[in-house]
Each structure stands twice: as structure tokens, then as C-alpha cells.
Amino acid sequence: MPQPTTARAQAVALLGQVLGQGRLMSEAMTGPAWERLAPPDRAAAQRLATEVLRNLDRCDRVLRPHLRKAPPALVRNVLRLGTWELCTGGAAHGVVNECVQIVSADRRANSMKGLVNAVLRRVAEEGPAQWAKLRVPRLPRWLRDPLSAAWGREAVTAMEAAHLAGAPLDLTARSDPQALAARLEGELLPTGSVRLQEAGQVSALPGYAEGDWWVQDAAAAMPARLLGEVTGLRVLDLCAAPGGKTLQLAAAGARVTALDISDARLARLRQNLERTGLSAEIVTGDALEHTGNYDVILLDAPCSATGTIRRHPDLPHARQGEGISELIELQAAMIDHALGLLAPGGRLVFCTCSLIPDEGECQVEEALARHPGLAVQQPGADWIEPHWRSEEGGLRLRPDFWAERGGMDGFYMAVLVKPA
Numbered sequence: 140m141p142q143p144t145t146a147r148a149q150a151v152a153l154l155g156q157v158l159g160q161g162r163l164m165s166e167a168m169t170g171p172a173w174e175r176l177a178p179p180d181r182a183a184a185q186r187l188a189t190e191v192l193r194n195l196d197r198c199d200r201v202l203r204p205h206l207r208k209a210p211p212a213l214v215r216n217v218l219r220l221g222t223w224e225l226c227t228g229g230a231a232h233g234v235v236n237e238c239v240q241i242v243s244a245d246r247r248a249n250s251m252k253g254l255v256n257a258v259l260r261r262v263a264e265e266g267p268a269q270w271a272k273l274r275v276p277r278l279p280r281w282l283r284d285p286l287s288a289a290w291g292r293e294a295v296t297a298m299e300a301a302h303l304a305g306a307p308l309d310l311t312a313r314s315d316p317q318a319l320a321a322r323l324e325g326e327l328l329p330t331g332s333v334r335l336q337e338a339g340q341v342s343a344l345p346g347y348a349e350g351d352w353w354v355q356d357a358a359a360a361m362p363a364r365l366l367g368e369v370t371g372l373r374v375l376d377l378c379a380a381p382g383g384k385t386l387q388l389a390a391a392g393a394r395v396t397a398l399d400i401s402d403a404r405l406a407r408l409r410q411n412l413e414r415t416g417l418s419a420e421i422v423t424g425d426a427l428e429h430t431g432n433y434d435v436i437l438l439d440a441p442c443s444a445t446g447t448i449r450r451h452p453d454l455p456h457a458r459q460g461e462g463i464s465e466l467i468e469l470q471a472a473m474i475d476h477a478l479g480l481l482a483p484g485g486r487l488v489f490c491t492c493s494l495i496p497d498e499g500e501c502q503v504e505e506a507l508a509r510h511p512g513l514a515v516q517q518p519g520a521d522w523i524e525p526h527w528r529s530e531e532g533g534l535r536l537r538p539d540f541w542a543e544r545g546g547m548d549g550f551y552m553a554v555l556v557k558p559a
């Protein structure tokens with residue numbers, strides 16, 4: 140008979156996988172124990188682990204005076220979880236009891252249940268008052284150092300505040316953003332996205348089943364918007380899944396080919412097309428091997444995803460920057476291949492959800508040097524704020540932009556024009 144599990148126990152298991160095994164939360168939310176959890180408990184486990192990771196530095200600061208030496212990983216993660224809950228309004232009795240139970244149930248950690256009980260009782264008394272005074276958690280050094288070099292310390296501090304604040308829910312309307320904003324009582328952003336500050340369960344929102352909208356961060360919706368009128372154009376979405384940009388292009392009347400190397404991710408794209416009643420040709424394959432001829436190509440290249448930390452605070456803890464140089468090489472190869480698939484005079488939108496200039500500005504500068512005649516088209520949309528523009532002609536978006544509205548994902552995008 141499998142042991143029953145709880146949201147807290149699974150949150151601790153998620154923390155162990157992210158912090159101990161370098162797995163992303165999205166990779167870790169599988170397995171028999173996870174499957175046994177009821178959907179609301181899965182959501183609770185995900186939220187608990189996400190908040191602990193977002194506040195990891197704070198949890199460790201509160202715990203430090205109560206620990207003479209670092210306890211084993213499981214005990215440490217239970218203490219971090221308990222600390223976050225106790226410092227943010229969790230009821231002491233329930234939190235402490237269950238944390239003790241989680242440790243008791245583990246053969247190797249069992250002997251430390253007394254310590255967990257004693258430490259969390261102290262945290263329950265002293266932690267909440269301390270919590271509000273703690274500094275905003277900093278990014279790990281592997282990311283903080285290069286970002287400080289690129290954007291300056293002050294900007295990184297502002298980004299860290301945005302990471303701590305988390306992200307509202309942004310939607311892209313299939314047809315009428317104004318009507319959607321009114322219907323959901325959301326904010327119509329200048330770019331055309333609709334923002335909800337408190338959304339609850341996404342699939343329960345009006346219009347979800349009818350496919351009237353899809354979830355897409357406001358920054359992520361901008362690359363396709365830069366293309367303006369695309370009705371009837373042959374558009375290739377070269378790294379398309381799960382399909383936010385494919386949906387935008389199809390809704391705008393383009394003849395879209397959506398290509399991705401991942402069948403599993405394309406299955407989500409297919410579901411999104413079905414739900415919204417939009418259509419696109421779907422191709423499973425490697426972008427570098429695709430052939431064809433297109434008026435427009437949108438290349439949302441695989442990248443470090445460091446622009447999405449507001450929503451994925453696990454990322455800087457699970458990864459230490461490994462694999463980024465390979466991604467940078469792949470992005471350059473994809474730009475070169477995409478240019479070969481474009482008709483003369485055709486446009487390539489290159490974008491990444493990264494904060495690292497090597498995956499953005501530098502890619503465009505280097506592509507211009509490699510391809511004589513290639514030009515950058517300065518986007519002219521009236522919603523573009525002057526400080527978003529970067530030197531080589533692209534747009535640099537950061538999580539600390541629009542702070543008063545709730546921020547945006549970090550993104551880079553540029554429109555390249557092939558010589559006619």
C-alpha cells in the first residue's frame with residue numbers, strides 16, 4: 140500500500156530535486172507520489188515550493204541563528220518550508236506538526252524531529268517580525284555577476300525586486316482585447332495584452348473553454364506584434380511550441396507553419412489551436428534542417444530563460460549557467476539558417492526570453508557582421524517606450540520595467556530584414 144502524501148511533503152520533495160539534483164520544477168513534478176496527489180494539493184505543493192525558492196535567502200537568514208551546523212538536505216528543506224509558512228501567516232500548530240511528521244517519516248532524518256520542532260517553534264515566535272526587515276533575495280552569483288556587468292548593480296537590484304514580487308497573469312485576446320479587458324475586469328495594457336492581478340484558476344476564467352484568449356506574458360506577446368499587418372503572408376514560427384506566438388500570427392490572418400523539435404511540446408500547441416479554433420501547419424523537426432521559402436520568420440530561440448525568473452524562481456537555483464554557451468551557438472546557427480529560408484526582402488524576428496546580452500543584442504550585432512546587406516528595421520509601434528530601444532535597433536525588456544503595473548518578463552527582440 141503506497142504511503143499517503145501531502146502537499147507539504149511533495150513541496151519538500153520538489154525542493155530536494157531543484158536544490159539537490161539541479162532539476163527544474165517542471166521536470167520534477169512527475170512520479171507516482173506526485174500523481175497520487177489530488178489536483179488542488181498539487182497546486183498547493185507547487186505554490187509552496189515556488190515561494191520557498193523565491194524567498195530562499197530570507198528563509199536561510201531567519202534559520203541561521205537557530206542552527207549550529209547545516210542539517211541534512213531534507214531537514215533543511217523542511218525547515219525552509221516551515222519558515223516561509225510561519226513568517227507569512229501560516230498557523231504555527233499545523234505547520235510545525237506537519238513539518239515534524241515529514242521528518243519523522245524519513246528513516247535517516249527521523250532522529251532530527253526534535254530539532255525541527257524546537258527550531259520552528261522559535262521561528263514561529265521571532266520570525267514574522269524579522270521577515271519584513273530582511274533584504275530582497277539576491278540572484279545567485281553565476282547570474283548576478285554577468286547581469287551586473289551588463290546592466291549595472293542598480294538595475295539588477297530592481298530586477299531582484301521584480302523577481303520577489305512575482306508576476307500577474309497576462310492574456311492575449313483572439314480578437315478584441317478591449318472587450319476581453321472589460322469582460323474580465325482586467326487592465327488593457329498599451330501593447331494590447333490584458334492583465335489580471337488576481338486570477339485564480341486559469342481554466343475557470345470566462346472564455347477559456349471557448350478559446351477567446353490564451354495566457355502569454357505581455358513581453359512575450361510583443362515580438363509577433365512588431366510584425367504589424369501579416370494577413371496572407373507565409374510565416375514560419377521556427378521554434379513554435381507551446382504556441383503563444385503561433386496563435387497570435389494565425390489570429391492575425393497569416394498562413395503559419397509552426398515547427399518545433401519537441402513532439403510533447405507540439406501536442407500542447409495542437410491543443411491550443413483546437414481550443415482557439417485557429418489553424419497552422421504543424422511540423423515536427425529540427426529548425427536547422429527545415430527547408431522552404433517564407434515572407435516572415437519568427438525565431439523565438441531556445442535560451443537560458445533568465446527573463447522568466449519572476450514566474451520560475453527555481454531556474455537560478457537549479458542551473459548554474461551550464462549549457463548557455465551551447466545555446467548561444469545554436470541561436471547563431473538558427474539565425475543563419477532562417478535567413479536562408481527567407482524570400483528576398485523578407486523579415487526575421489529574432490527573440491529570446493533572456494536577460495543575457497550574448498543571447499540578444501550580441502546575436503544581432505554578430506549576425507549583421509556575418510551577413511552583408513542584412514539590416515535591422517527599427518520597430519515603429521506607438522506603444523514602444525524610448526528606453527526599451529537598444530543601440531543596434533532591437534528592444535530590450537526587463538522584469539523591472541512597468542514596475543507600477545506589475546512588471547514584465549525579460550525579453551530581447553529585433554526585426555532583421557534580408558536584402559531584396
Ligand SMILES: C[S@@+](CC[C@H](N)C(=O)[O-])C[C@H]1O[C@@H](n2cnc3c(N)ncnc32)[C@H](O)[C@@H]1O
Nearest residue numbers: 378379380381382383384399400401425426439
Ligand atoms: C522559447 S521556446 C518557444 C516558445 C514559443 N515560441 C511560444 O511562444 O510559445 C523554444 C522552443 O524551441 C524548441 N527547440 C529547441 N531546439 C530546437 C531545434 N533544434 N529545432 C526546433 N525547435 C527547437 C524547444 O522545443 C522549445 O519549444
